[in-house]
Amino acid sequence: MTTTARRTPEPGTWLGIPVFPKAAKQSLQNAEQRKNLAHATGTIRDKRIVRASEVPEWEELRTAAAQIKDRVGRHLDQYLLQAEAAMTAAGVTVHWARDAADANKIVADIAKAKGVDEVVKIKSMVTQEIDLNEHLEAEGIAAWETDLAELIVQLGHDLPSHILVPAIHRNRSEVREIFVKEMGQYGRPAPDGVSDNPPELAEAARLHLREKFLRAKMAVSGGNFIVADTGTLVIVESEGNGRMCLTLPETLVSVVGIEKVLPTLADLEVFLKLLPRSSTGERMNPYTSLWTGVTPCDGPQDLHVILLDNGRSNVLADPEGRAALRCIRCSACLNICPIYERVGGHAYGSPYPGPIGAILGPQLRGLEGANERALPFASSLCGACNDVCPVKIPFTDILVHLRHKVVEHKTAKHPTGEQALMKGAGWVMADGKHLATVQKGSRLAGKMFGDKWIGPLPVPLAGRWLQARDVEPPPTQTFRQWWKKEHEGGAK
Amino acid sequence: MSAREEVLRRIRAATRDVTEKDPAVDVPVEWEYGRPLGTVDVIADFVEKVEDYKAAVRRCGDGEIAATVIEALRALDAHSVVIPAGLPDNWIDALRDAGFELHSDEPVLSHAQLNGIDAVVTTAAVGMADSGTIALDHGIGQGRRALTLLPDRHICVIREDQVVSDVPEGVVRLTPALTQRRPVTWLSGGSATSDIELSRVEGVHGPRHLSVVLVG
Numbered sequence: 001m002t003t004t005a006r007r008t009p010e011p012g013t014w015l016g017i018p019v020f021p022k023a024a025k026q027s028l029q030n031a032e033q034r035k036n037l038a039h040a041t042g043t044i045r046d047k048r049i050v051r052a053s054e055v056p057e058w059e060e061l062r063t064a065a066a067q068i069k070d071r072v073g074r075h076l077d078q079y080l081l082q083a084e085a086a087m088t089a090a091g092v093t094v095h096w097a098r099d100a101a102d103a104n105k106i107v108a109d110i111a112k113a114k115g116v117d118e119v120v121k122i123k124s125m126v127t128q129e130i131d132l133n134e135h136l137e138a139e140g141i142a143a144w145e146t147d148l149a150e151l152i153v154q155l156g157h158d159l160p161s162h163i164l165v166p167a168i169h170r171n172r173s174e175v176r177e178i179f180v181k182e183m184g185q186y187g188r189p190a191p192d193g194v195s196d197n198p199p200e201l202a203e204a205a206r207l208h209l210r211e212k213f214l215r216a217k218m219a220v221s222g223g224n225f226i227v228a229d230t231g232t233l234v235i236v237e238s239e240g241n242g243r244m245c246l247t248l249p250e251t252l253v254s255v256v257g258i259e260k261v262l263p264t265l266a267d268l269e270v271f272l273k274l275l276p277r278s279s280t281g282e283r284m285n286p287y288t289s290l291w292t293g294v295t296p297c298d299g300p301q302d303l304h305v306i307l308l309d310n311g312r313s314n315v316l317a318d319p320e321g322r323a324a325l326r327c328i329r330c331s332a333c334l335n336i337c338p339i340y341e342r343v344g345g346h347a348y349g350s351p352y353p354g355p356i357g358a359i360l361g362p363q364l365r366g367l368e369g370a371n372e373r374a375l376p377f378a379s380s381l382c383g384a385c386n387d388v389c390p391v392k393i394p395f396t397d398i399l400v401h402l403r404h405k406v407v408e409h410k411t412a413k414h415p416t417g418e419q420a421l422m423k424g425a426g427w428v429m430a431d432g433k434h435l436a437t438v439q440k441g442s443r444l445a446g447k448m449f450g451d452k453w454i455g456p457l458p459v460p461l462a463g464r465w466l467q468a469r470d471v472e473p474p475p476t477q478t479f480r481q482w483w484k485k486e487h488e489g490g491a492k
Numbered sequence: 493m494s495a496r497e498e499v500l501r502r503i504r505a506a507t508r509d510v511t512e513k514d515p516a517v518d519v520p521v522e523w524e525y526g527r528p529l530g531t532v533d534v535i536a537d538f539v540e541k542v543e544d545y546k547a548a549v550r551r552c553g554d555g556e557i558a559a560t561v562i563e564a565l566r567a568l569d570a571h572s573v574v575i576p577a578g579l580p581d582n583w584i585d586a587l588r589d590a591g592f593e594l595h596s597d598e599p600v601l602s603h604a605q606l607n608g609i610d611a612v613v614t615t616a617a618v619g620m621a622d623s624g625t626i627a628l629d630h631g632i633g634q635g636r637r638a639l640t641l642l643p644d645r646h647i648c649v650i651r652e653d654q655v656v657s658d659v660p661e662g663v664v665r666l667t668p669a670l671t672q673r674r675p676v677t678w679l680s681g682g683s684a685t686s687d688i689e690l691s692r693v694e695g696v697h698g699p700r701h702l703s704v705v706l707v708g
Contacts, residue, residue: 036689039689039690040689040690043689043690043691060522060523061523063522063523064521064522064523067520067521067522067523068521070519071515071516071518071519071521072515073507074507074510074515074518074519075507075510075515075518076503076507077500077503077504077507079515080500080503081500090673095495096494096495096496096498096499097499098495098498098499102495146697147687148685148687149687152687152688165686165687165690167687167688168690170688171688171689172688172689175688198688198689198691198693199693199695201688202685202688202693202695202696205696206695206696206697209697210697214603214604214607230670230671230673238683238684238685238696239683239684239685239687239696239697239698240641240683240696240697240698240699241696241697243637243641243677243697243698244641244697244698246637247637247638247641248603248638248641258499258503263515265663265667265670265671266525266526266663266664266667268663269525269526269659269660269662269663270523272659272663273623273658273659276623280686282680283541283544283622283623283624283680284620284623284624284625284659284678284680286545286679286680286681286683286684286698287677287678287679287680287683288677288678289675289676289677289678290670290675290676290677290678291675291676292670292673292674292675293673295636295673295674295675297600297636298630298636298637298638298675299636299637299675307499309499309502313499313502313503313505313506314506316506316507317502317505317506319509322506
């Protein structure tokens with residue numbers, strides 16, 4: 001890397017964030033963030049439930065969405081080839097990317113070929129996943145985020161903590177401080193005397209970004225859906241920054257995960273009813289853009305689509321885990337999750353936090369990393385996510401399945417203490433006599449603890465487990481003893 | 493191996509367990525597409541839902557369209573107006589007579605020029621009542637996409653017979669335009685954001701004001 005000055009604010013980094021159990025503990029100490037998250041997730045949960053209950057056939061829609069997504073996943077090669085042919089016929093240049101490095105290089109090469117040194121961006125999870133902005137920065141190309149929350153994150157040298165509202169961990173006065181301090185260094189400064197009133201902050205963002213939209217020659221987007229039979233791309237958004245990026249520049253590059261294909265235009269009716277109500281709790285998001293290739297004299301005349309794998313085919317390869325690919329990134333599972341609400345998004349160590357991050361991250365990235373092995377345990381298995389998911393992802397089934405895989409991964413290398421413990425438990429449970437022997441010990445422990453709950457203890461294995469849990473002391477009488485006493489001289 | 497071949501190879505390896513080759517047979521979808529919602533008064537529902545986004549709705553008869561558009565423009569304090577190709581001549585004449593500064597998009601207006609114009613007046617393709625959504629297919633009277641994006645106020649004229657009960661019927665009506673590869677834009681109120689503390693703010697980058705004239 002050369003030492004030339006950066007073009008865009010230096011972001012935070014996922015590297016160095018400890019594994020989930022440690023990171024969660026640190027996050028819990030952040031009282032301001034907990035307050036912001038409790039307020040925001042509470043608000044959005046209330047909105048979602050109202051909007052979902054307005055739709056009488058909500059459950060049927062969820063079922064249809066799950067079925068459509070499963071159909072696509074199970075025949076993905078067929079639908080991708082169909083989409084590629086339709087897009088190509090409509091004048092789109094279609095690229096394929098095995099991984100993040102492939103996709104980043106394609107975007108940078110297009111920018112260089114066009115001779116541009118800056119791009120405007122629509123909020124997109126996939127470009128967060130591949131860390132596109134930093135790759136472009138290293139190539140001397142400035143990537144400007146134009147979604148309000150992404151702008152807050154970018155100007156705040158921060159990391160996203162939510163799929164839909166990446167700056168959900170910030171409150172209005174923090175946003176004001178960031179805008180006042182940073183906007184002027186990267187373009188039009190925040191107006192003098194701007195207050196922390198959200199409409200004033202939104203106005204500051206409008207003014208700051210307008211000059212960037214008007215001069216932009218190239219935009220980068222993600223994509224919510226690609227319709228295979230027509231080659232239509234669909235992007236849903238709220239602020240109009242998306243329409244600016246999709247309409248004004250001459251070149252548009254859309255990076256889209258291979259799982260985003262839908263078979264037909266008709267399928268849109270299912271997803272466009274489910275997505276806005278599940279994500280922002282609105283009957284419909286303010287703007288939805290649909291475009292099918294190049295339209296002469298209207299919008300970008302040079303269109304590119306990058307179809308990205310980056311681990312998705314690994315997810316697809318596991319019949320019990322592949323339902324995670326149904327995800328339409330609505331974020332309802334984050335908002336309902338008692339774990340997410342308390343620890344926030346950064347603790348999950350990747351742009352995909354919450355329940356979806358816990359099932360998608362380990363599958364996309366594999367189980368080699370310690371955090372990937374920790375994520376399937378970042379859940380109480382309460383199952384609230386199962387109920388709100390608009391595409392009926394069976395979160396808790398997949399979490400349990402992944403926990404199993406993590407244990408298999410661990411024991412494949414060497415026997416673990418846990419394994420020995422389970423083997424011991426197997427011996428105890430196999431025979432009533434064995435159990436009776438062990439229960440002598442547990443009765444003794446019960447007498448020792450009396451009525452006191454058991455908290456953290458300095459014993460191996462159990463000590464770690466007890467760090468986050470309090471348990472009742474073992475009973476001083478076993479079930480068999482009780483039975484004998486109750487039924488002494490009974491019918492038999 | 494090219495990236496394309498590699499990705500397709502991985503996908504085929506990952507779905508080896510799928511033996512039924514016909515997707516529709518392999519995973520049936522239990523959904524009846526394109527159904528109306530059964531709303532008793534579709535137009536009333538449309539008005540209620542559009543107004544819920546804080547967009548103004550003015551209803552008028554066939555003969556009063558130009559006058560109602562003028563009223564909507566004045567209510568938003570607009571003086572200069574973009575006129576997309578194909579807007580009815582009598583509306584244009586009425587606007588000119590009322591003293592508005594009119595801009596045609598022929599020759600093509602630059603983004604900077606469009607950014608400096610107060611408002612745009614267009615027709616529409618489809619209205620969807622249940623979600624309060626208006627779809628443009630950027631055909632005659634609607635202009636290219638930038639026209640309904642850069643000016644800060646959008647006056648959108650839609651006829652009652654263009655309004656359907658819900659999204660599924662709307663998608664059906666828009667299918668011919670999409671199949672002809674026309675761009676389509678759905679508007680549900682003006683631009684908005686909930687990015688700061690999840691509190692909704694109306695008006696960010698797109699037109700901050702959507703004003704609907706419903707003719708019927």
